[in-house]
Amino acid sequence: MTPVMERDRGRPPRRVRWERWCVVGYVGFVGLGVMGRPMALNLARAGTPLVVWNRTPARSAPLREAGAEVAASPAEVFDRASTVLLMLYDGAAVDAVLGRGTPEFAARVAGRTVVHMGTTSPEYSAGLRDDVAAAGGTYVEAPVSGSRVPAEQGRLVGMVAGDEDAVAAVRALLAPVCGETFACGPAPGALLMKLSVNLFLITQVTGLTEAFHFAELHGLDRSLLLDVLDAGPMASAVSRMKAPKLLARDFSVQAGAVDVLKNNRLIADAARQAGLASPLLDACHALFEETVALGHGGEDMVAVLHAIEARTRDVSSRDEDARGEIIRDENARDARTRDVRDGAGTAGA
Numbered sequence: 001m002t003p004v005m006e007r008d009r010g011r012p013p014r015r016v017r018w019e020r021w022c023v024v025g026y027v028g029f030v031g032l033g034v035m036g037r038p039m040a041l042n043l044a045r046a047g048t049p050l051v052v053w054n055r056t057p058a059r060s061a062p063l064r065e066a067g068a069e070v071a072a073s074p075a076e077v078f079d080r081a082s083t084v085l086l087m088l089y090d091g092a093a094v095d096a097v098l099g100r101g102t103p104e105f106a107a108r109v110a111g112r113t114v115v116h117m118g119t120t121s122p123e124y125s126a127g128l129r130d131d132v133a134a135a136g137g138t139y140v141e142a143p144v145s146g147s148r149v150p151a152e153q154g155r156l157v158g159m160v161a162g163d164e165d166a167v168a169a170v171r172a173l174l175a176p177v178c179g180e181t182f183a184c185g186p187a188p189g190a191l192l193m194k195l196s197v198n199l200f201l202i203t204q205v206t207g208l209t210e211a212f213h214f215a216e217l218h219g220l221d222r223s224l225l226l227d228v229l230d231a232g233p234m235a236s237a238v239s240r241m242k243a244p245k246l247l248a249r250d251f252s253v254q255a256g257a258v259d260v261l262k263n264n265r266l267i268a269d270a271a272r273q274a275g276l277a278s279p280l281l282d283a284c285h286a287l288f289e290e291t292v293a294l295g296h297g298g299e300d301m302v303a304v305l306h307a308i309e310a311r312t313r314d315v316s317s318r319d320e321d322a323r324g325e326i327i328r329d330e331n332a333r334d335a336r337t338r339d340v341r342d343g344a345g346t347a348g349a
Ligand SMILES: NC(=O)c1ccc[n+]([C@@H]2O[C@H](COP(=O)([O-])OP(=O)(O)OC[C@H]3O[C@@H](n4cnc5c(N)ncnc54)[C@H](OP(=O)(O)O)[C@@H]3O)[C@@H](O)[C@H]2O)c1
Pocket: 030, 031, 032, 033, 034, 035, 036, 054, 055, 056, 059, 087, 088, 089, 090, 092, 093, 094, 096, 097, 117, 118, 119, 120, 144, 145, 146, 147, 148, 254, 255, 256, 259
């Protein structure tokens, strides 16, 4: 058998794969946003022969510097590459790049492997899987877990679903991008896995945020809380990343609240469609709606603190109103008692 990946420069040993699993020739990469750019850079730096395209052309510049070729259009990427990775925002972006719904679609995907790496609904992905197969292409889902920093470090966790051989080839291809990849059966198994992982992430970070709020309003030393959490069994890479941000009220973005809300909606929709209850997710969903409505959508997901603080203000003002009402009731009752007593006194005089 022949070792693969035509270029030999910079190929780490674990990248050697055999013909049946290989991706030969150019690899296409479309979507050089927050995640796509570092992912594509890691592929280029590892020696993957890459042809890239991004809607906003200026974002392709670092890839050109890293040795990738920059195509003038998505059609050129599909002309030159047998496997095309798509790291796009949503289904509408994927459809636009593939020319889905136009005669261009079949021309682009026939004989190609299309790898959908963004986060969309599993339902959307299943529809795309069928359309790609009907047009003579191969479809692989490969959503990732992790944000910008793990993307820069090549330490994302990849979940890969589709035809077994194509999944093996894509897992090998993604070695410079992902610390680990997992085969998740046929599509949309990888997106369902990704939504399950995000359900845990969202509820975990929201819980951590509420814990900081609870401690602060009880007058506790929040840096002590951070130390206690760090020493305990719930410490994780996520808590170690988010707790210092909560302590410093640092809302600079790692994973944006608006993207978390998008994920929240995808999970809630998938749960409703399957007839599942998702009570914790639903509570977080409402809080992230409020976070975005309060104008914090562009901040990190720990900005959900603003929504929790607003709820506390509501509770306090409702309590104050209730206390006010009780005091008014008591005053009125005292006045009536006085009137009766005074009336009785007068009558008796
Ligand atoms: N950020 C994270 O932490 C994270 C983690 C895991 C998964 N994800 C998921 O990964 C995907 C990408 O995330 P991201 O953070 O990289 O998003 P992003 O920074 O907003 O990048 C989105 C990419 O999609 C392109 N795009 C959007 N609409 C398009 C259209 N109509 N036609 C062509 N291209 C279009 C953008 O092009 P322009 O440059 O021209 O705007 C950009 O390249 C999303 O599905 C997200 O949910 C994100």
